[in-house]
Amino acid sequence: MTDDREALVAWSALAEPADAAAGWLVDALGPAEALAWVREVDADPVSATHALLERHDPRRVDALIRASEPWRARLAGANPALHRERAGAIGARVVARGDLEWPEVLDDLGQARPFVLWVRGGGVLADVFRGSIAIVGARSATAYGQHVASSFAGGVSDAGRAVISGGAYGIDAAAHRAALTTATPTVAVMAGGVDRLYPLGNQDLLERILDAGAVVSEVPPGFAPHRSRFLTRNRLIACASVTCVVEAAWRSGALSTARHAAELARPVGAVPGPVTSASSAGCHALVRDGIATLVTSAADLLELAGPIEASGIAAGPDSGGPGARGDADWADPRHRAAYDAVGARGSSIEDVARIAGLTIRDAAGALAALELSGRVGRSGSRWIRAAPHSQQKTDKTV
Amino acid sequence: MTDDREALVAWSALAEPADAAAGWLVDALGPAEALAWVREVDADPVSATHALLERHDPRRVDALIRASEPWRARLAGANPALHRERAGAIGARVVARGDLEWPEVLDDLGQARPFVLWVRGGGVLADVFRGSIAIVGARSATAYGQHVASSFAGGVSDAGRAVISGGAYGIDAAAHRAALTTATPTVAVMAGGVDRLYPLGNQDLLERILDAGAVVSEVPPGFAPHRSRFLTRNRLIACASVTCVVEAAWRSGALSTARHAAELARPVGAVPGPVTSASSAGCHALVRDGIATLVTSAADLLELAGPIEASGIAAGPDSGGPGARGDADWADPRHRAAYDAVGARGSSIEDVARIAGLTIRDAAGALAALELSGRVGRSGSRWIRAAPHSQQKTDKTV
Numbered sequence: 184m185t186d187d188r189e190a191l192v193a194w195s196a197l198a199e200p201a202d203a204a205a206g207w208l209v210d211a212l213g214p215a216e217a218l219a220w221v222r223e224v225d226a227d228p229v230s231a232t233h234a235l236l237e238r239h240d241p242r243r244v245d246a247l248i249r250a251s252e253p254w255r256a257r258l259a260g261a262n263p264a265l266h267r268e269r270a271g272a273i274g275a276r277v278v279a280r281g282d283l284e285w286p287e288v289l290d291d292l293g294q295a296r297p298f299v300l301w302v303r304g305g306g307v308l309a310d311v312f313r314g315s316i317a318i319v320g321a322r323s324a325t326a327y328g329q330h331v332a333s334s335f336a337g338g339v340s341d342a343g344r345a346v347i348s349g350g351a352y353g354i355d356a357a358a359h360r361a362a363l364t365t366a367t368p369t370v371a372v373m374a375g376g377v378d379r380l381y382p383l384g385n386q387d388l389l390e391r392i393l394d395a396g397a398v399v400s401e402v403p404p405g406f407a408p409h410r411s412r413f414l415t416r417n418r419l420i421a422c423a424s425v426t427c428v429v430e431a432a433w434r435s436g437a438l439s440t441a442r443h444a445a446e447l448a449r450p451v452g453a454v455p456g457p458v459t460s461a462s463s464a465g466c467h468a469l470v471r472d473g474i475a476t477l478v479t480s481a482a483d484l485l486e487l488a489g490p491i492e493a494s495g496i497a498a499g500p501d502s503g504g505p506g507a508r509g510d511a512d513w514a515d516p517r518h519r520a521a522y523d524a525v526g527a528r529g530s531s532i533e534d535v536a537r538i539a540g541l542t543i544r545d546a547a548g549a550l551a552a553l554e555l556s557g558r559v560g561r562s563g564s565r566w567i568r569a570a571p572h573s574q575q576k577t578d579k580t581v
Numbered sequence: 582m583t584d585d586r587e588a589l590v591a592w593s594a595l596a597e598p599a600d601a602a603a604g605w606l607v608d609a610l611g612p613a614e615a616l617a618w619v620r621e622v623d624a625d626p627v628s629a630t631h632a633l634l635e636r637h638d639p640r641r642v643d644a645l646i647r648a649s650e651p652w653r654a655r656l657a658g659a660n661p662a663l664h665r666e667r668a669g670a671i672g673a674r675v676v677a678r679g680d681l682e683w684p685e686v687l688d689d690l691g692q693a694r695p696f697v698l699w700v701r702g703g704g705v706l707a708d709v710f711r712g713s714i715a716i717v718g719a720r721s722a723t724a725y726g727q728h729v730a731s732s733f734a735g736g737v738s739d740a741g742r743a744v745i746s747g748g749a750y751g752i753d754a755a756a757h758r759a760a761l762t763t764a765t766p767t768v769a770v771m772a773g774g775v776d777r778l779y780p781l782g783n784q785d786l787l788e789r790i791l792d793a794g795a796v797v798s799e800v801p802p803g804f805a806p807h808r809s810r811f812l813t814r815n816r817l818i819a820c821a822s823v824t825c826v827v828e829a830a831w832r833s834g835a836l837s838t839a840r841h842a843a844e845l846a847r848p849v850g851a852v853p854g855p856v857t858s859a860s861s862a863g864c865h866a867l868v869r870d871g872i873a874t875l876v877t878s879a880a881d882l883l884e885l886a887g888p889i890e891a892s893g894i895a896a897g898p899d900s901g902g903p904g905a906r907g908d909a910d911w912a913d914p915r916h917r918a919a920y921d922a923v924g925a926r927g928s929s930i931e932d933v934a935r936i937a938g939l940t941i942r943d944a945a946g947a948l949a950a951l952e953l954s955g956r957v958g959r960s961g962s963r964w965i966r967a968a969p970h971s972q973q974k975t976d977k978t979v
Contacts, residue, residue, distance in 0.1 A: 327857070456855055457854055457855060458729060458852060458853060458877040459725070459728070459729070463853070464877070467853060470853075471874065471875050471881075477853070477869050479862070479865050483869075
């Protein structure tokens with residue numbers, strides 16, 4: 184069996200972002216088995232279909248076989264080692280689902296969450312995303328809009344919140360630039376591979392961002408920033424704890440980010456402007472339609488964001504500091520369920536979540552708590568049960 | 582007994598606008614009897630108190646006696662004939678509660694409704710107020726604010742909605758001016774008497790308004806525009822079917838108009854502007870606090886206003902056109918109750934409402950319906966039962 188983490192890398196090259204069929208298949212079978220199935224369909228459709236039919240609704244299998252066509256077309260090129268090599272050449276790394284560094288906020292996308300993120304830049308991505316604030320808006324921004332974006336981004340960055348945006352001209356650039364003047368990292372989410380610092384005119388800016396923050400993408404280096412990838416990219420930006428639209432005309436892409444955020448039950452802020460400015464029309468519509476709250480300052484955004492939630496990975500959902508470790512872990516049935524789900528030869532976080540009936544986020548939190556108490560450990564990207572002596576040793580310290 | 586309508590004129594000179602004690606007393610005893618009580622208290626407090634105690638809570642009587650001090654201080658000057666004479670000299674007339682021309686929308690203020698309106702200008706006041714739209718805002722408006730006020734006022738006036746405002750500099754003036762370019766009247770509500778076209782710098786504008794619309798006030802000519810009267814004046818403007826705040830700083834008086842309108846369950850619109858403009862801060866706060874809807878065009882205001890309601894006076898709340906007249910009037914128990922409440926020697930609308938247990942508005946609607954069907958008629962400002970023959974004659978036509 185191919186390693187699940189390697190399979191996730193392959194999947195990031197096989198399926199377009201937010202491909203619902205791929206998301207379902209990978210969650211249902213696990214990344215490696217899902218990848219094996221695609222190879223099987225490509226080689227022998229009848230037998231692959233037969234194997235799946237035993238477990239799943241025939242109509243879904245039919246749909247999957249149709250959906251698999253583009254994946255199969257890319258099978259030859261989806262070589263994880265090659266993608267890694269390309270990434271390494273530009274100093275990029277891969278952060279996959281279930282990795283400690285994985286931004287758990289992305290898991291709220293459910294099956295539409297990315298398989299991996301390709302990352303250029305420093306900082307622990309999970310920490311940067313946690314409590315981050317997305318500031319987005321029109322490329323053709325007015326001087327007013329750029330001024331506001333800069334003021335808001337500076338304010339939230341000063342408060343320690345990473346500014347997430349799309350690295351585009353106009354509002355995005357103004358927000359990134361202001362964030363760069365502070366000590367807090369800023370993240371640009373690209374529609375294409377992180378080897379292409381797009382748009383060209385923002386290359387210098389994006390290079391400064393990857394020095395002081397991160398440039399990330401869910402498609403591997405070499406992938407072009409196609410139009411559809413801008414729209415799917417927006418759902419990643421919308422995973423910030425708050426999304427603020429500074430300026431947006433009626434059909435601005437920033438509105439899609441706002442709608443994604445609203446669907447994720449994240450607070451959305453919209454900045455008002457003159458009713459005579461077409462660049463503010465989209466913001467006004469968001470407020471009128473009840474999608475966004477009217478915001479007039481960085482303080483408003485911080486208020487919408489609320490306190491930064493404790494990390495599900497670093498601290499566990501219910502860990503109350505060092506004294507709460509040990510046997511108290513079992514107080515949360517999710518921890519017990521996650522522990523029981525760890526297989527004899529080790530399990531991916533997806534396996535644990537699936538077997539334990541937990542969300543990826545809860546499984547990650549449970550495993551992290553179990554790791555802290557010495558009950559589980561990690562072998563590469565897989566979780567394993569700790570040897571009895573190490574578990575005992577940890578228990579004694581409690 | 583002094584005529585109730587004359588007493589209302591006296592009350593407009595005795596009590597400050599929105600005086601809660603005066604409002605209660607006049608509703609409880611009727612205007613004339615309430616006025617008589619004030620005279621009695623002034624002449625012989627013990628006996629006047631005794632008479633009231635028989636019918637009312639002693640604590641309320643105590644409070645009333647204290648509240649009556651300013652009224653008593655003005656008793657000598659409160660001469661309806663004199664106020665009328667002053668009004669007549671400047672071409673002003675008085676419209677009292679229950680008059681056919683009385684804007685029934687003011688009755689939603691309950692006991693805080695004005696006793697009378699002093700009016701300079703043409704048009705049937707009730708018709709002008711019905712479906713009207715208040716456009717208010719900062720005196721120190723920006724060019725942007727004045728542009729928007731002008732555009733919105735022009736738009737709603739073109740749609741046949743009277744623009745109501747306060748005749749002040751800035752937003753108010755811009756709204757009135759734009760309305761004057763259309764065929765629809767505009768109304769300026771003054772804080773002082775209608776003899777003083779205040780502020781002085783808007784005198785020309787206000788003269789044009791009284792030519793093409795109306796300048797009104799609830800205080801008699803000669804009364805000064807005291808600071809407190811600006812605040813109480815705002816509640817009259819807020820009786821428009823929609824109130825729109827175009828620009829307002831944090832402590833702008835326009836915000837009090839907006840709050841009054843919200844308390845009256847009227848839709849409130851607020852125009853967004855640059856977050857960098859202090860003149861828009863109040864508007865943004867209204868939207869954030871859920872008091873106002875963000876509006877960006879005259880069309881938004883017309884949408885908030887909805888269709889103009891049929892007049893309760895001209896048509897009655899449930900009259901379905903000519904065919905619905907006659908016996909069908911009794912289908913509404915309020916009509917029967919109002920008919921029964923009309924006394925042998927005629928009754929004011931306040932009397933009818935009080936005796937029938939109806940609101941002034943419902944009583945007015947019922948009496949209008951009864952008048953259309955010939956069951957009641959008017960003698961001066963009083964309603965009387967129609968002579969049997971006229972009633973029969975009307976019934977035959979159905």
